[in-house]
Amino acid sequence: MPEDLLGIPFPAAAHDHGRCVDEALRRARAAFERKGLKFTPLREQILREIAASHSAVGAYEVRDRLLAKGGRRLSPISVYRAIDALLYVGAISRFKSRNAYFARHNEEGASSRVVLACQECGRVAEIDGARVFRAIQRAATQEAFVPADAVIEVSGLCVNCAKRRQSGRASRSFRGEGG
Ligand SMILES: [Zn+2]
Ligand SMILES: [Zn+2]
Secondary structure (H helix, E strand, O other), rough: OOHHHHOOOOOOOOOHHHHHHHHHHHHHHHHHHHHHOOOOOOOHHHHHHHHHOOOEEEEHHHHHHHHHHOOOOOOHHHHHHHHHHHHHHEEEEEEEEHHHEEEEEOOOOOOEEEEEEEOOOOOEEEOHHHHHHHHHHHHHOOOOOOOOOOOEEEEEEHHHHHHHHHHHHHHHOOOOOOO
């Protein structure tokens, strides 16, 4: 397995997610401070909603959830502005093909990331894609093409769902229901 696939942040299904949220908030606060920007209550609320799971959520869903919790009705533009600020400091990432956002639960660092999305549980994670992007750059250069933006989003099965599938298959075959 390539080394950049190690330590993929797909935590076990039963983990203390409160800690993930706390960490995401702590990192966001520090990132806003570094950029000399304010981590406003709205930005924090929106980050909390996005970080509430390891899945990606759309802007309108975030807005509806906040409203359902008794918050004021936010205009889409104010939600998008807060999301833009969160993207800018690197607190969240965009899941382009689904027009959704997810919190960065792993350390920031690499700028060229590959998004991994589980088709079964909907969790999304990122890995360092430096080598993939270098390969694209090289291939494009050979064709005298200058790439401006590349998005790599891979769908598949996360480690938890793959394990669950495997054990499901194993127990079926023990009962003689085939492999
Ligand atoms: Zn978590
Ligand atoms: Zn999964």
